[in-house]
Amino acid sequence: MxxxxxxxxxxxxxxxxxxxxxxxxxxxxxxxxxxxxxxxxxxxxxELEGKKVLELGTGTGGTATLLAKRGASVVGIDLLPFRLTEARARAAEHDVAESVEFALMDAMHLAFPDNTFDFIISKSVLVFTDHTRTAQECYRVLKPGGKAIFIENMRHHPAVWLYRKAFLRYSGKLHYFSLHDVAAVGAEFEGLEHREFHLSAVGALFWQKGISIPLFYRWTFGILKVVDAVLLKCFPFLKRFCWITAMICHKD
Ligand SMILES: C[S@@+](CC[C@H](N)C(=O)[O-])C[C@H]1O[C@@H](n2cnc3c(N)ncnc32)[C@H](O)[C@@H]1O
Known part of the structure; x- marks a missing residue:
């Protein structure tokens, strides 16, 4: 627990x-x-109290709000004005409107001076952008000692690949991550640590999105998470077939 x-x-x-x-x-x-x-x-x-955080592609502002609730002063940017309106409403609903600012801005062209933020975070956003260009902009606006955290969707999970082919028409336009892309993003910084998540655990979704049996879903998810931990420890080459990667890039 x-x-x-x-x-x-x-x-x-x-x-x-x-x-x-x-x-x-x-x-x-x-x-x-x-x-x-x-x-x-x-x-x-x-500790996030008093830290300045930039969230790229904030969408409806969930992550920005979560970090503001932990004491950070957050700027969330996105390309879609209606998403920013929803994000402002979400922050207000959680009583953190004063700690979060939302702005219309492109992650590849950040309108902030060099060395502005302690942390940068994004979730499912780099796949829409030129990874290297975005990483370079993040490096520029990050303070020395800061970290950029990118949570991204990977390319080679067989079931997720099939799902995208069948149901996500726009997926062909996105640049999903390989381990090579993870290394390329990390190369724009002085340090990189990363971890890959969810290999067999994706199978639990059958009991949620296929036949909805919440109890089976929870059980299967719990068991398959343990299976994944063992598989990835014993066979590290399987990381390339995971669904999601989390990269933590360090600026000296
Ligand atoms: C899949 S959504 C993820 C939203 C949010 N990060 C979340 O996890 O809920 C991707 C978001 O990135 C935004 N986006 C895509 N390209 C962008 C860019 N170049 N600059 C800023 N935002 C971008 C989209 O408008 C969208 O809101």
């Missing part, structure tokens, strides 16, 4: 506190799959 402020608990666990469950809701969609990822990255960010 994870209890510290830097950890998230799975929504629905009996002992999960209300604030944990609010945080899970702020991950917006596929939240069960993002909980372990945020449990990995939030401790890397440490």
């Amino acid at each position: 994870l209890k510290s402020k830097n950890m998230l608990t799975l929504k629905g666990q009996r002992s999960a506190s209300r604030s944990d469950s609010v945080e899970a809701d702020l991950l917006l969609w596929w939240e069960d799959f993002y909980l372990p990822i945020f449990a990995y990255i939030l401790p890397k960010m440490g």
Whole structure:
């Protein structure tokens, strides 16, 4: 059971506190799959009180709001004005409107001076952009000692690949990540650590999106997460077939 402020608990666990469950809701969609990822990255960010954070491609502002609730002063940018309107409403709903600013801006052309932010974060956004160009802009606006955290969708998971081919018409236009892309983004910084998530665990979605049996979904997800941990430890080459990667890039 994870209890510290830097950890998230799975929504629905009996002992999960209300604030944990609010945080899970702020991950917006596929939240069960993002909980372990945020449990990995939030401790890397440490104490957020007074820290300046930029969120690229904020969408409806879930992550920006989550970080503002932890004390950060956040700027969320996006290319879509209606998303920014939704994001402002979400921040207001969670009483952090004063700690979050939202702006219409392209992640590849950031209108901030050099060395502005302690952290930059993005979730499912770099796939829409030129990875290297975006990483270079992030490096520029990050303070020395800062970290840029990119959570991205990977290219080679067989079931996810099939799903994209069948149902996501725009997916052909996106640049999903390979491990080579992870290394290329990391090469724009002085340091890179990364972890890949969800290999067999994706199979649990059958009991959510295929035949909806929530109990089977929770059981299968719990078991397959353990299977993944063992598989990825014993056979590291399987990381390239995971669904999601989380990169933490360091600027000296
Ligand atoms: C898949 S959504 C993810 C939204 C949010 N990060 C989340 O996880 O809920 C991708 C978002 O990135 C935004 N986006 C795409 N390209 C962008 C760019 N070059 N600069 C800023 N935002 C961009 C889109 O408008 C969209 O809101």
